[in-house]
Structure formats: structure tokens, C-alpha cells
Amino acid sequence: MLVTITINGEVVSRDVEPRTLLVHFIRDTPGLTGTHWGCDTSNCGACVVLMDGQPLKSCTALAAMCMGHEIRTVESLEVDGVLDPLQQGFHECHALHCGFCTPGMLMTTRALLDANPDPTEQEIRTAISGAICRCTGYKNIVAAVRWAAEHQEAPR
Ligand code: FES
Ligand code: FES
DSSP states (O other): OEEEEEETTEEEEEEOOTTOBHHHHHHTSTTOOOSOOOOSSSOSOTTEEEETTEEEETTSSBGGGGTTSEEEOGGGSOBTTBOOHHHHHHHHTTOOSSOSSHHHHHHHHHHHHHHOSSOOHHHHHHHTTTOOOSSSOSHHHHHHHHHHHHHOSSOO
């Protein structure tokens, strides 16, 4: 079937099997392999993207279900060489080791900061409770989100 989805403001149209998951539709689009595919069982959160501004585990949705919606992936965070404050915060606070969870963490916390620009540590921990990181122990991720909250001028 022909599936058409707006991803990062660009209309992407492709003939795919009806069973195609959103994560595969995204990753099969040239230049959009930043969204990671980890567990495929909706546990790890590495595949999180934003659908109409809300976090969505892209391994849990069929691509066909996303027609008519705006999808935003990790590639949209950096604009003209300027990092999103969250990306900068992850860098400043050393909030990643292997980096596998990072795209999902960034998109999950982007949605958090868009809705709540000044979250508490507990609110951050609740927001990322659906995302697993095997490396960092989460402490530096929480610090990075606080760093971003303190350095962002406006929601992006
Ligand atoms: S790949 Fe989607 S939650 Fe793990
Ligand atoms: S940095 Fe390795 S899983 Fe999070």
C-alpha cells in the first residue's frame, strides 16, 4: 500500500507492506537512521519519536496508522549546526556511553521540556521511565535534562 507520512516537515511517500512498522518506515528513509530499533517489544524506548508532539514508541505503530500525522525524529533536533539544548546537555553532562538509548531519550525528554520547561528530577525520572539505558545509571541523563532546562530559551 502507498503510505505517506510527514517526517521532520518533509512528505515521505513509499509503497510498503501494510504490516510495516513506523520504525522501519523511518529507518528505510534515506538520512533517517538515527531512530534506533532495539527490543521490538515496546520495552526499551530506543525507537521513540514524536507524533504530533507526543512521544511514541515507533516499534508499536504501523506506518499506515501514522498517515495524516506529523512525525519528528532525532534528526530534527539540530538546526543549521546548532544543537538542541538537550543534545548540548547530554554532551556537557556526559549523559551517554554507547549511545544506543540516546535518540529515544532525547525525543522523550524533548516532549517533556516542550510540555514542562522546568521539570523536577522526579518529573524527569517519570518521563524517562519507559526508556532503558544499560550504561549510564540515569544520573547523568537527569542532569543533562536539567542542564537543558536551564539553558533553553524557547521550546524547539
Ligand atoms: S525498539 Fe521500540 S521500545 Fe524497544
Ligand atoms: S548510553 Fe548505552 S544504553 Fe544508554
